Amino acid sequence: MSLPHSVPVSWFLVLAALLFAIGVAGALTRRNGIGIFLSIELMLNAVNVELVGYSRLLGERTGQVMVLFVMAVAAAEAAVGLGLFIAVYRQRRTIDVNRLNLMRW
């Protein structure tokens, strides 16, 4: 399945911008660690959408290869991040980042 060529690149950009904005808003406002984590994934995927859009516009595969890389890195990052949160949860019985402020002045 492929998208018709009439779909302009601006749609990709608008979608990516929306996703990114939602991700930023989520990352800044969520108090749950997992929520912040999801928002970051959203931002990464916004970038992926943009890369794919440009790749299609320019007929250049490099963009799609980049997306695969980003996905691989994001998966690894998710594993590490979730591991961290599990460790934190075992210690503190919470993953509310407002209460994880040991490193303050």
Place this chain on the structure above:
Amino acid sequence: MRPLDLLWLVPALPIAGAALNGLICLFWPKAGKSTATLIGVGFPGVSMLVALAAIWQYLHGTNPAPFEQTLWSWTAGTFSIPVAFLLDPLSVVMLFVVTFVGFWIHVYSAGYMSHEAGYRRYFAYLNLFMGAMLLLILGNNFLVMFVGWEGVGLCSYLLIGFYFDQSFPPQAGRKAFIVNRIGDFAFLVGMFALFAKYGTLTYSAIFPKVVSAPEALTAPYALGLTFAGFVALCFFIGAMGKSAQIPLYVWLPDAMAGPTPVSALIHAATMVTAGVYMVVRSNAIYQLAPEIGTFVAIIGAFTAILAASIGLVQNDIKKVLAYSTVSQLGYMFLAAGLGAYTAAVFHLGTHAFFKALLFLGSGSVIHAMGGEQDMRKMGGLRKYMPVTFWTFALGTAAIAGVPGLAGFFSKDEILHNTAATGHWGLFAIGLFTAGLTAFYMVRAVAMTFFGKFRGTHDQEHHLHESPWVMTVPLLVLAIGAVGSGWVGIPELLGGGNTFHHFLSPVIAQFPEHAIEHPEMAASTEWLLLIASVAAGLIGIGYAFKLYGGGEFGGASWAKRFPVVYRLLDHKYWVDEIYDRLIVKPLGALSRFLWKGFDDTIVDGSVRALAWATELSAEGGRLSTTGNVRHYALYFFLGVLGLFWWILRS
């Protein structure tokens, strides 16, 4: 191996002795005194033997050319100074005086200091002094001389302040060091000027050039002086400090705070003559600056009479000798300034013997008196310590100019030269000073050895002649005080003035600037001779009349001229004047720079910076909330800012 080739050992041995004793002092403080004596007296002793052998070989060599020995060179880029030693007639005389007198004072010290704490430290300093003094006189260039010059200054400071647990000696040591530094500064400037002109500081490279091209030195240079005048003045200011001339003589009387053998060795016989040696060594330059020469002579004459007049009223036996030393140094500069360089060195040599003898004799007295130095509490010591009395009396006779003894010949040589060059005013001062010298020395002898004992009963009970280790040096030096003048018996008295002829190769000969030595009629010479003898004898006789019976006959003079007495008793208030004019204002300035500048401006700016840093840190750390969402917000705002910055155009 020739003894001459071992010349380097002469300064090296005492320095090694100092190092050895110093190291033992540091790492093995419980070591016994015998090793300290063995090292402290033995090393200078061997050094003296090597020096005597070298001198003997030098004098008996077929070639009397100066002997030079280069050890190595200090090189920095194009600047190179050889560390080299020179043996010529002048350094032969100095070498003999320093090693011989120095060695016997070391022997004496072993007895004098035997009950003192810090015995080993004392010998380490004393040996280091010997090494530095030998560097000073043996160096073949001004820089090696300067190293020795500073070395003896350091040792002088250390030994004046030897009794560091009392309050006055360290203060006197500091005073000596600081006053000397003033002179050293001028000496350095003189050396810089010489180096800038000739590119070397070696005597044998500079002086022939001075002689062959004197016009290069008589051109105007700085301060309205010619080059020769400038260098001569700088060197003389250096000599003023080291040899205690007006206005820098004030440290020497205070230097008596050190142990008495130190006063004998450093502040009478050797170190203080370094300035005379340096002026004589640079005679080629001084001959081209007659105006500075006259200045030197005038300073010398005034120092001689000023110090002698202060010596008249001192009651501390060492103070009398200290002012006497200043006065005799004045004589030497009087001679050196007038171009009578050999006479200056002659007096330097004889003075070393009799003044060392007098100081050691006073040390023997102080030793017997249990540390008492006030002559008013002595008296009648003649029968308790005959050796000390007779040697002290011989030294006094020698300095007073009793005919036949050392001081007679050398002082007469100076007075003769003063008159021969037509400086009758300076001659009159010198003659009068000779009378004063005889007076205050005989006064000291009479107050110490004649009359009845005036000390406490306890002291009287302990009076004793000093041990042989102290009396033998006295006897040896007494022989020198009697006989050292015989090397320079003037032609008038049937001698050959051997000393003058021996030293004359050291005196530069200028074809066109020959030193004038107007011939005097023999009758005039006889008249001068009789005058100087008469001055001495009048001084001796009058002192005996006033003090011989054990009473203080000078008190009637003090009553008759109370103003003069107060003036002399307070040493012309020179120390007070310096204190008011120099020390206090300098202190105030220093305090201002400390409190007003350093504390407020320098430290203040540093403190302000620290305060600003702390304040900003206090504010900045509030951003470290520990909440990761806040950090994410900062990051987001930062990215926004970055975007704005990139896209702003």
